[in-house]
Amino acid sequence: MRYLLILACVLTATPVDAATNNIPMVAIGLPFEPESPTPVDRNHVLYHHVEVGDIEGLPTTVGSSSLNFIRAAKRSSVNAALRETFDRMNFLSPARGTAHVRLLVSWEGSTTPFHIGAHNRATATLRYRLVRIDTARVLFDRSITTSVAGGGVDASMRDNGIVRAAIATNFASAANCIDHAAYGTAPSDCALIPKFSVSVVRR
Secondary structure, eight states, X not given: OOEEEEEXXXXXXXXXXXXXXXXXSOOTTSOEESOOOOOOOTTSTTTTOEEEOOOBTXXXXXXXXXXXXXXXEEHHHXXXXXXXXXXXXXXXXXXXXXXXXEEEEEEEEEEOOOOOSSEEEEEEEEEEEEEETTTOOEEEEEEEEEEEEEEESXXXXXXXXXXXXXXXXXXXXXXXXXXHHTTTXXXXXXXXXXXXXXXXXXX
């Protein structure tokens, strides 16, 4: 018997390969409240000007805090997803030496409570600092906590799927907040609320 992980969105359901826990960790294009992140155009002050490094303090593998025998993602995959998120937002600098600011990201943890039943919720917390390369001035400094709910009969697959979705939501929230912060309009709470959930179904 196989399991299929699904991102159940408001309008669509996207099937994903359960064998690889392949819930996407890039959420640009998925629906959120109160708004969905939108790639910036070339007139934006940060367009192609952000350098993104690896996440500080990120474990070798990331997974459910309650079911740690199956891991949701390797460190390399999480770092790649961060860069891809900012690339899709048109923030990522395309070449060395062209960035004006550096994004420093720190892992502050994730939580998935042990839960007997068909549904659970995962949270992820990361800190984002945007620093000018020439002066080292900090332009943006926020810790963001995001959460995603999910369901399914296989607890390990479900929980690892929602961990990946919580990380994706966190990256999208940071990108959206930095977009607004560049013009002094960042919300007091950067966390976006996903209008989708993760489900695991028998196939």
